[in-house]
Amino acid sequence: MFSLKGLLSTLGIALICTVVVSFLIGLLNIKYEFLGVSIIFLISYVVTGITAPLWNPKTPYFSSYLSSLFLTILNFFAALYVLDVNVLFNPDGVNNSLVLSSMTSLITTFIVVQIMKRKQVNKYD
C-alpha cells in the first residue's frame, strides 16, 4: 500500500540534500553556471530516486514519480516568486524539465529496485 509518510520523508531528504549541496557549491566558488545547476539537479533527483524505494517498498515507482513532480513544481514556484523568472510562459521549457526530472528519478529507482531484488535473492541462496 502507498504510504504518504514515506513520500513526505523522501521530499524532506531531497530538500535537505539540495540545501547542503547548494551551500557547498557557494562555498567552493564554482563559477560555471551550467555545472552548478546540473550538479544540484542530479543530486536532488538521484537522492529522490534512491530514497523512494527505501521508505515506500510496496510502490517505489509511483512514489519516486510523485516526489520528483512535486519537487519540480516547487522549483517553478520558487523561480516565479523568489527569483522573478517567468517559467510558466515557456511551455517547452516546462515540458522539458518535467520529463527530465521524472526520468532521472525513475531510472535511478529502477536501478535501486534491481539491486534490492538481487540482494534478496542472494540472501535466500
Next chain:
Amino acid sequence: MIRDTIDIYNRNIINILIASILLVIPVTFFLLLASEYVYQLDIDHPNIPIFFFVILNFTVLFPPFFIVAWKDQNDQAYRWVDMLKAFLKQFGYVLVFTLIFYIIAVYGAVLLLIPTFIGLSMILLLPLFVNKATIRDSLSSAWNILKEENIFILIDLLIIISLNLFVWSGALYIVKGFENNMFFFIILRCIINALVFPVIYIYLTIKYQRNDTNALKGQ
C-alpha cells in the same frame, strides 16, 4: 518535572552536545540566513514567512531530542547516529504539517483567533507524535491531547516563549556595548538555541509522552 528534565539533560550530555553541533547550529544558521534573504526581497508581508522560519526551527529539531528523552525514560540504549537518522527521516513530515497548521493559524486570525490557538497548539504537539505508524494515528493522538488539556497548552507555549525571550534579552544585555553585525547575532542565536532547545524538548516529552510505550513503533 524540572528536576527530571535536568536529570535527563545531565545524563545524556555528550549525545546532546553532538546533536547540537551537527544539527541545531547548522539548521538555525540556514533558517536565519533564509529569513534575512526573505526580508531583502520585495514582498508584501515579509514577517509572515520569517515567523514561519522561526517556528520551523523549533519543530524540525524535535524528533532527535524526543528519541533521547523517550529512550532514557524507558531504559533503552541508543547511539547518536539514531538522532541524525530521526532528523533526516522526519524532516519532510514535520515541515509539511507545520506549513499546513501555520497557514491555518495565520489565515484563521479573522475568525476571532480561535483557529490561531488551535493551529499553534497543534504545531506544538504534533512533533511529539511523528513516530507513530500512520499519519492518522499521530494526528488523532495530538488532537486527543489537545482536547484533554485545552487551554493549559497555551501556558506551555507561554513558558517556551518567555524562556527564549529571557535568555535572548540576557545575552543582548551582555553584548550591547559592542559593534555588531548580522552574522554575530545569528551565531549568538545559534548558541542560545543549542543551550535552550534540548531542555524544552525534554520537558515537553516528559509531560505528554511519559506513559506511551508504543511511541516509537513506527520507527
